[in-house]
Amino acid sequence: MIHLDCDDLFDTWRQQARWLLSHEVDPSLVSWASEGVADLFASDDAPPETQGPFQARIPRTLLDTLERAARYRGDQRWSLLYEVLWRVSHGDRSAVLAGDKLGSELQRRIKQIQRESHHLHAFxxxxxxxxxxxxxxxxxxxxxxxxxxxxxxxxxxxxxxxxxxxxxxxxxxxxxxxxxxxxxxxxxxxxxxxxNADDPHSDMWLTYYSHIFNPARLNPTVMQGHLPMRFWKNLPEGALIPGLIIQARTGKQQDGQASGIKGRGGKRITLGDAERLQNP
Structure with missing residues (x-):
């Protein structure tokens, strides 16, 4: 087993993978450190020192796909990319398709990356x-x-x-x-x-958020799908959300109004007022 460490850099991994590929080193014989943690079962076999004879033609689109997938943090982060590269370089382009087991995992990781980018923009x-x-x-x-x-x-x-x-x-x-x-x-x-930044407008934002929150339309499962709980602690409104959910579950879903609005007196509309509204 050849053990490598690319320091979680795609360009470094790309050079290492190209070197291994030139010697047709099978993916099962290579292990990359992930998140700075080495594979406990990997040996210290040295990688080849010279360029190998095998010359693979790698589509540019594949490299772009692998670069996006490389942003995923998880098990087999780099080994999976090399396995995809190996299969495509040997003529099996189904390795990037969702219908393939390996390709399905690759596409899942890319979707996770896209979703996490959206979370950055939104939260x-x-x-x-x-x-x-x-x-x-x-x-x-x-x-x-x-x-x-x-x-x-x-x-x-x-x-x-x-x-x-x-x-x-x-x-x-x-x-x-x-x-x-x-x-x-x-x-x-x-x-x-x-x-440690102190937002001088935080109180105004919290007041606004608490008033636009509509308990009558609350669906906690859908809400957490769009706004995962792991982000709440870093959002100004995050401290309000649990309390607003509890209030909705204990009765506010029935009237759909915040207490500050519900308690206000309304204006009585007479028959004449109603006619004028219908016939301006």
Whole structure:
């Protein structure tokens, strides 16, 4: 068994995989470290030192597909990609199709990556910072996969020339108004800045959110499908959601109104008023 470590970098894995492929090293004989943890059953067999004779023609579209799937964090993160590469290079292009067992897992990972990118776009909450030389806006996010660098480009066209920063437990991005800077190891100062930022408008936002919440239309299962619970702790409104759900379950679903609205007096409409509304 050949044990390799690509440091979770696609370009490094690509070079290693191309080298192995040139010697037609079977996927069952290769193991990659994942998340910095080595395979306990892998030996220290050395990989080939010279380029092998086998020359595979790899479609560019396949490399793009593998690069997207490489952002997935999980078991066999890199080994699965090499198995797909091996099969396609030997003429079996069904390895990328959903009807194939391997291809099905590959497509599932790509969908997870797409979904996690959507979560970044939907659930990042930027906090405005005091005017200064640093970022104008900061945010803290905890993605399940390595999507920050690619998915954060979404904000470049939406934030104008403003400087902004998104920090995560692993990596971070900073847009200085001209270019997007990605740090694979998020600096401690970025993390502290994003986690400790005080939003002066948080009370206003919470008041707004609590009033637009409609208990009559609450479906917790659907809600958690669109807004997974793991994101609640990092959302300003996250602290309100459990209480709003409890209130809905204990009676508010029946009237569909927040208590602040329900208690207000209404205006009585007379018959004349009704006629005028029908015949303006």
């Amino acid at each position: 990042v909450r930027f906090v405005a910072m005091p005017e200064g030389e640093g970022p104008h806006y900061v945010a803290w996010h905890e993605p399940a996969h390595d999507i920050l660098h690619s998915a954060s480009e979404h904000f470049i066209g939406r934030m104008g020339r403003r400087r902004w920063l998104i920090a995560t437990p692993r990596d971070g991005v900073y847009y200085d108004g001209e270019r997007l800077i990605h740090q694979r190891r998020c600096p401690i100062e970025w993390q502290q800045l994003a986690q």
